[in-house]
Amino acid sequence: MMTDSVVQVRGLNVTYGNGPAVRGVSVDIPARQITAIIGPSGCGKTTLLRSMSRLLDLVEGVRVEGQVLFHGQNIYDPRVDVTEIRKRVGLLAQQPFPLPMSIYDNVAYGPRVHGLRERKALEALVEKELRAAGLWEEVKDRLREPASGLSIGQQQRLCLARGLAVEPEVLLCDEATSALDPISARRIEDRLLELKADYTIVLVTHVLRQARRLADYVIFMYMGELVEHGSAKKVFSNPKEDRTRAYLAGEFY
Secondary structure (H helix, E strand, O other): OOOOEEEEEEEEEEEEOOEEEEEEEEEEEEOOOEEEEEOOOOOOHHHHHHHOOOHHHHOOOOEEEEEEEEOOEEOOOOOOOHHHHHHHEEEEOOOOOOOOOEHHHHHHHHHHHOOOOOHHHHHHHHHHHHHHOOOHHHHOOOOOOEHHHOOHHHHHHHHHHHHHOOOOOEEEEEOOOOOOOHHHHHHHHHHHHHHOOOOEEEEEOOOHHHHHHHOOEEEEEEOOEEEEEEEHHHHHHOOOOHHHHHHHOOOOO
8 A cells, every 4th residue: 555655757758969868757756655656777777866856957068858746846937946856855975975074064054054053952963963874883983074084984974864864755866876885774774664764765776686585665667668557566466567577577677
């Protein structure tokens, strides 16, 4: 049974200069679950993901048609505050990009931008989000040190804490563990499983094992089209479409 949804995609078409990347996609994203977007390389997974926070605006020559509704409001309406959308729909990218400042200031940066100045409140928030990202015990004695001194896996968890600090409702993860070693990747996965109690998480992954471990809901994309979607249990155990069965069987990548 479908749970409540805060994000609905309706008739989405995305075209780059060299042709369509996403065609006619309509799907609801279940709230407070992990939705995995799977499919072969170049099928439109990342384009669909980034359409949910207006990040496609940053790509020259892209054309977006259709609607992405967030709490019933089309985020592509010209009257929408794009900065507010990107605050409420956060992104954890493939490569970690810590800001050129201390560990503490990386997490405090967003809340400061949005007006939080009181020192004790900032300190409490930084600790809370570093704990949520599973990083607090590793960095609590070095908060004033440069974030660049952290390992890649720690940097990715720091970027997760930084994203959570502005209190988004939706967290988009674009191949968020693909640059990490297996231990660091598993730590990020563990955090996502914990965070889904409070956040709606959408995960693009090319690793089917990861999708099977994490996903509550699955969207299968192929050649820019949404082929099949549904509960992870149903899609993985009894897919309806031949292309889904072929992909899950490893017949194409």
